[in-house]
Amino acid sequence: MKKLLLSLYATLTFALLVWGFYQAIYIAPADDRLGGQGELYRIIFYHVPSAMVAFLFFAISLAGSIGYLSFRRGRDAWAQISDAWALAGAEVGVVFCTVVLITGPMWGRRAWGIWWTWDWRLTTTLVLWLIYVSYLLLRRFAAGPQMQTLAAVLGIFGALDVPIVYMSNRWWRTQHPAPVFGGDADSGFKDPRMLHAFVWNILAWLAWGLLILIVRYYAERRGQKIAAQDVQDALNA
Amino acid sequence: MRKLAVSLIVAFPIALLGWACFLVLFAPAEPPFDWMNSMSVADHNTLVALIDHHYTVAAYVITWAIQLGYLAWLGLRWQAKKLDPARASRNS
Numbered sequence: 001m002k003k004l005l006l007s008l009y010a011t012l013t014f015a016l017l018v019w020g021f022y023q024a025i026y027i028a029p030a031d032d033r034l035g036g037q038g039e040l041y042r043i044i045f046y047h048v049p050s051a052m053v054a055f056l057f058f059a060i061s062l063a064g065s066i067g068y069l070s071f072r073r074g075r076d077a078w079a080q081i082s083d084a085w086a087l088a089g090a091e092v093g094v095v096f097c098t099v100v101l102i103t104g105p106m107w108g109r110r111a112w113g114i115w116w117t118w119d120w121r122l123t124t125t126l127v128l129w130l131i132y133v134s135y136l137l138l139r140r141f142a143a144g145p146q147m148q149t150l151a152a153v154l155g156i157f158g159a160l161d162v163p164i165v166y167m168s169n170r171w172w173r174t175q176h177p178a179p180v181f182g183g184d185a186d187s188g189f190k191d192p193r194m195l196h197a198f199v200w201n202i203l204a205w206l207a208w209g210l211l212i213l214i215v216r217y218y219a220e221r222r223g224q225k226i227a228a229q230d231v232q233d234a235l236n237a
Numbered sequence: 238m239r240k241l242a243v244s245l246i247v248a249f250p251i252a253l254l255g256w257a258c259f260l261v262l263f264a265p266a267e268p269p270f271d272w273m274n275s276m277s278v279a280d281h282n283t284l285v286a287l288i289d290h291h292y293t294v295a296a297y298v299i300t301w302a303i304q305l306g307y308l309a310w311l312g313l314r315w316q317a318k319k320l321d322p323a324r325a326s327r328n329s
Contacts, residue, residue, distance in 0.1 A: 037289075038285070038286055038289055039286060039289050039290060039293055040289040040292065040293055042293050043292075043293055043296045043297075046296060046297060046300045047296070050300070092307075095303060095304065095307045098303055099299075099300050099303050099304070102296075102299055102303070103296040103299065103300060106261070106292050106295060106296045106299075107292070107296065109292065110288065110289055110292045208304070212304075212307070212308060212311070215308075215311060216311060219311060219314070219315050219318075222315075222318070223318065226318065
């Protein structure tokens, strides 16, 4: 039953991704305003949804980390579940954040003429990525009973950077464009077809992200169960 | 058969990454600052549109290279855990 549901969800996700791609490439018009970006602006349909999904997954990692610290004394099963969500959220979040950090400079190269600038939005995003990469390295290479606790604390501190990244182009003067939603009067899409394509792509990438998040969560839970079984076997030997 | 499947799963994201790099590295050169002296406005716009197209396609392709690469890595790690010989011998 679980496999059937996952297959149905995967099919729906695939359909959403195809539909999102079709909307982004064939339905949304080019940005042909004076000084507009022509076809180049279509990078927004992959770049911004990836950033949104990364933020959401770092929030899931934050919730998992808080859950682990809350349940680690007494409710071991819940603590392990929380820890698995924290790791899955951080890892898949890093994947999406990597997409943001690579597609952004490609867009910047054409729109601004430079690959990178130490602007607030770009720098805080890079710091966020580095924090979560260090979280994953800690999980990979540290050993011992304190590893999960240290990772949870790092996960909580890492998540503090998310609101700073989000607000950076509101708080400070940046080269990065104004936010699509809730920005100044000049921000946002000028054509409703662009907005529709954008929303479809947010849904598609969110669905894809959730799919790989679930797969990663189950992989981690499986790993935890194998590790627990190994400990039990060693004690019985 | 399994080896072929694994090779394909690994090779596909790498091929996408190669394609994206190719698109960026071999995009046409930018028009010079004084392009008005050497080309018409229509030619300039065509050239800019072509370079933009290279970068837009590269951004899409690299997104999929990263996502599918991660999925392949996840799948291979899952398989490796399942087929861990040390564990299999302990359980037998």
